[in-house]
Amino acid sequence: MQFSTLVFAALASLASAQTTSTGKMIAVTVGINGTLKFSPDNIKASVGDMVQFQFVAGNHTATQSNFDNPCQPLSMHNASATGFHSGFQPAAASKAMGMTSVYTIPINDTKPIWVYCAQGKHCEAGMVMVINENTAANSSRSLDAYKKLAAGASTVVPSGNAANSSTGGTTGTTTGAPGASATAAGMSLAAPSTVGLAAIAAVALLMI
Template identity: 35%
Template sequence: MRFITLATLAATALAAVHVVEVGESGQKFEPQTISAKVGDTVIYHFYPNHDVAQAAFDAPCVPFNGGFYSGPFSGTDSGKKKFVYNVTTTNPIWYYCTTQNHCQNGMVGGINIPTSGEKTIAAFASAAKNTNTERPAGLSGGQLEEDEQIASLTASSSGGSVSTSAPSSTGSGSPATTTSTPTGSGSASTPSSTGVADNVKAPVTGVLAAALGFAAWLL
């Protein structure tokens, strides 16, 4: 039993942190796709008039039922407002920017997206060209944080580098939720993180120390 507990703590401590720049150089997620494991954390850095919302492959530019949404960001504090998302599956996760026309213009991205076959990021972007963008009602599936609040998260992770390669997994999302039409570029204020579900953020701060302490106790 002690061995299993230690292994679990060690695995959590080695979770990676992936950083995605949202709109730093135009209508782009950079990197566009990342490979992530269960327990990893993705931090989206926002630049004015951009956001991130989960979608399904078969319904690009439309909110995914039960998916995450950062809320809109129209401020001028570039790169300092961040959305923290905890990865809970290895299945492909598709997302887009809800600002008017950005999704249609190719501002889409994803986690664990196949690199071949019919459901690639290129196919998702192509399908988005002829759709209408919809925006979720409010913040969900993640947490908004400022720089100082997540500094320890990135510092304590052993895998804090940006992932640029896409995985070979397959799959697609489920039907979209009931949504509201976006109000246009930069027209809404940044939402509060109050009321976010408890399981949406899994900080690794202190976990490695706990694992090492537990190992010492075993000895």
């Protein structure tokens, strides 16, 4: 009896440690070697993790869409969800200062998060990615299928238009050296119907 009580107590304390621990940081490189790619483009993240987009080349965005409308901001199709949007992150400008512009989002649930670049025709060219693809729940909602939809997208919405509402979200912050060209004020994430995506997004300049 005493033994099993002890085991239970140990398990309870383990569970509590896990739920209070901070998650890991998962880096996604954007535009590596001048490519139109998020690398890696299919990642798994747990609740409490952070996903950090690192803009190393070119001038790209990391913008959230839904599955069905790959090259348009989430807010266009769901008035109650803002979605995250990094704004344009010209790598050359930050590089000139020996820095890399980064944009970090928190993971608050494990639902699929679809991401595209809102620059030019990058989205149609396949500059998209997914966090927590769940083909077990819906086999048609794969990264490949999202890419195919993106290739045929008739409307690509410039990222500036993505920053419209702050409903249900919180506003991120921009930090960096004076004169930094990171123009994006972090914007809100939202999924007000759930505890979901509402979270802080932030743009920062990371010393390299």
